[in-house]
Amino acid sequence: MSTNSKQRVDPRITRTKKLFKEAMISLLQENDDKSKVTVQKLANRAELNRATFYLHYQDIEDLMEQMVNEVLEELSGKINPVFGDHENTGTLPIVSFLEHIYDHAVLFQVMLENKDFRRKLFNILVEIISIRREIKKGSGTSVKVPIEIVASSTFGIVTWWIQSGTPYSPIYLADQINLLYRKNINAQGNTVKKG
């Protein structure tokens, strides 16, 4: 590689960006007064100067975009390695997906306000489902419903689950989703009901 992948970054930058991101999450949680997030408020909450914000971000959209990408890259990182070996570990990608969200429930709840986040989360789900369908294709199970229907309905369930404060366990939710699509096995791989 021509560039060092771990260029040392000034710790002040790391600190400042982290503080602004935490401030953003903190402000987004205050849905009570429909708190419009402003650079002023972010700077106050982060206990940094307003001008400092502009040293790192173009505007609030820019900060939000970076946060969205970081959150979803971490999620994808948890899913993708599993694609190859989920037959070994017995953990379905959808379960890894739900477990990661479950472990970062507050973060995902506030991020769901962002349209771009929702779009990208949907795309990750489409990926998970299409890979699953690819595997199932050879196994004789006929696919009846268009993938957009399956993906969007799953997305609806997951969105509801996050917004409701993740009331079910990831395993239970995965089972319910599978039940919905007549996959009569539970998330652990055990047969629930004969077809």
Next chain:
Amino acid sequence: MSTNSKQRVDPRITRTKKLFKEAMISLLQENDDKSKVTVQKLANRAELNRATFYLHYQDIEDLMEQMVNEVLEELSGKINPVFGDHENTGTLPIVSFLEHIYDHAVLFQVMLENKDFRRKLFNILVEIISIRREIKKGSGTSVKVPIEIVASSTFGIVTWWIQSGTPYSPIYLADQINLLYRKNINAQGNTVKKG
């Protein structure tokens, strides 16, 4: 009644409110430059004075709230009368629901940006589904999946359908939704496949 339900309203008010609502929809459609809607822009688009806006609305939130309620009251009006006689007409509430959205696709597409609108649309779906379940309860069909799962997955599908520009017909979509929940009849009431 003590009050006349049709108090005559100054035509200038009707006209002004209509112009502001149209201006709002017009601005919301311009997602290209992430157009933040401002009172300034609304007044320009409506070809009215900025101060006039404040004669009718507290702020932009207030305008949006009124629009959301009007749109969804009209939708509810199309659904509710059907509850009683859908066995006569053969039209399921979910089909009336989808048909109304289909006929006002652009309006619903822009309104979906609003969180309150999404919440209320979801609640209408919950109502439709719970009434349907009430009917099915006596017919021996066992209900396997929690209603929140059914409602949120349906909401996901409908949301996707609206955002994608309503690519399927209401009847086809209703069929797909029913297929998903193992209701083996199509929206016209014909048997599609034996259980």
Next chain:
DNA sequence: TTATTAATTGATACTGTGTCAATAAAGTAT
């Protein structure tokens, strides 16, 4: 220690908010 880089400060021009009093225009009623 000494460059170097980041953060703060105070200033700036700009856009948008929400409200007002005064005036013009449109609708209602006789």
Next chain:
DNA sequence: ATACTTTATTGACACAGTATCAATTAATAA
């Protein structure tokens, strides 16, 4: 048609937030 009432416009106001400076202070890296 006239007088009365309500709505809309205009220009002004104080205020809050944006995005960008140049100059200064503080922290980091060599």
